[in-house]
Amino acid sequence: MQYANLGRTNLRLSALGLGTVQLGMAYSWGQQPPPPENRAISLIRRALELGINYIDTAAAYGRSESLVRRACSGLRCRPVIATKLSIRRTDSAQLLTGPALRQSVEQSLRQSLQTLGVDVLELVQLHSLDTRFATPELLDLLAQYCQRGWVRYWGVTTYGQEAPLDALAHPELIYALQIPYSALDRRMERQVIPRAQAQGTGVVLRSIFLQGVLSHRLASLPAALAGLPPLAAPLLRLAEDAGMDLAELALRFAVFASGAHSAIFGTTSTAELEANIRAVEAGPLSPDLVAAVRTIEVADSTLLNPGNWRVSTP
Numbered sequence: 036m037q038y039a040n041l042g043r044t045n046l047r048l049s050a051l052g053l054g055t056v057q058l059g060m061a062y063s064w065g066q067q068p069p070p071p072e073n074r075a076i077s078l079i080r081r082a083l084e085l086g087i088n089y090i091d092t093a094a095a096y097g098r099s100e101s102l103v104r105r106a107c108s109g110l111r112c113r114p115v116i117a118t119k120l121s122i123r124r125t126d127s128a129q130l131l132t133g134p135a136l137r138q139s140v141e142q143s144l145r146q147s148l149q150t151l152g153v154d155v156l157e158l159v160q161l162h163s164l165d166t167r168f169a170t171p172e173l174l175d176l177l178a179q180y181c182q183r184g185w186v187r188y189w190g191v192t193t194y195g196q197e198a199p200l201d202a203l204a205h206p207e208l209i210y211a212l213q214i215p216y217s218a219l220d221r222r223m224e225r226q227v228i229p230r231a232q233a234q235g236t237g238v239v240l241r242s243i244f245l246q247g248v249l250s251h252r253l254a255s256l257p258a259a260l261a262g263l264p265p266l267a268a269p270l271l272r273l274a275e276d277a278g279m280d281l282a283e284l285a286l287r288f289a290v291f292a293s294g295a296h297s298a299i300f301g302t303t304s305t306a307e308l309e310a311n312i313r314a315v316e317a318g319p320l321s322p323d324l325v326a327a328v329r330t331i332e333v334a335d336s337t338l339l340n341p342g343n344w345r346v347s348t349p
């Protein structure tokens with residue numbers, strides 16, 4: 036496993052990180068229920084044994100934070116745990132302001148500190164932003180929690196371009212972006228990743244399997260996702276020609292060809308976890324294969340955002 040500093044932070048992350056939404060709650064287009072708690076904890080521990088040292092969680096992911104705490108308890112070498120909080124009104128896209136913002140942030144941080152059982156949260160990400168968000172009031176509030184020693188670094192998780200570009204305008208406070216990216220969805224390569232690299236902001240990729248669509252599951256998607264197989268067909272052909280499965284191609288492309296510091300994936304299966312470790316250990320794809328992937332264009336990117344899928348996703 037390779038490790039790299041997350042931009043200008045002193046957090047050293049494994050090239051692959053473990054996302055835990057599907058361990059904490061029913062998730063994704065199949066609304067697959069999470070595994071039993073003991074299996075979820077074993078899976079997190081197995082990931083750590085195999086060299087993963089970065090875990091992505093959130094208070095909003097059901098029992099995920101609690102599972103992460105239990106999986107990490109007693110470890111001499113603790114992983115970097117990134118959690119999240121929302122700055123939106125409940126059930127609304129509107130961003131919180133004033134006393135409601137201050138109360139919500141304080142309450143979320145207290146809860147995550149307690150549930151994760153730590154004295155400081157190493158990376159807290161503002162969750163699922165898709166518009167400009169960085170008001171002077173918010174930035175001042177974020178700075179206060181660093182000064183109080185509750186939060187070491189702030190980051191954001193985003194959709195689209197507007198939110199990550201806004202985050203990149205505040206490198207003094209926002210140290211990391213978590214962005215959707217896959218071999219099929221390379222939109223963040225145009226502006227966001229190059230700007231982040233130029234200024235030393237950390238970049239973590241998510242949805243590198245497009246919620247599992249870029250895998251053997253491509254052949255058995257529900258009717259609501261019938262638009263995806265034709266988009267992914269050229270990628271599947273490249274994988275078959277190269278003698279690897281689609282998930283391996285998707286993972287090795289995202290990890291090695293994107294310029295990101297780490298890429299997280301979700302799984303409920305130890306076999307998939309181990310396959311992903313083997314894939315990253317196989318190293319970069321050949322330059323010809325990388326170039327061939329880059330020729331694949333998706334004319335209508337609407338379906339690349341799971342938020343637009345007409346199946347329920349959290």
Ligand SMILES: NC(=O)c1ccc[n+]([C@@H]2O[C@H](COP(=O)([O-])OP(=O)(O)OC[C@H]3O[C@@H](n4cnc5c(N)ncnc54)[C@H](OP(=O)(O)O)[C@@H]3O)[C@@H](O)[C@H]2O)c1
Binds near residue numbers: 163193243301303
């Ligand atoms: N806005 C946000 O902040 C946000 C949004 C989405 C996700 N996230 C984070 O990002 C993490 C990953 O995102 P994601 O779950 O949406 O996308 P993903 O990692 O692209 O896809 C996860 C799915 O891929 C399947 N998978 C994993 N490895 C595989 C393999 N080797 N072969 C075949 N299938 C494989 C898993 O299926 P099984 O479950 O059946 O094992 C899993 O459900 C989440 O856990 C969460 O921590 C954050």
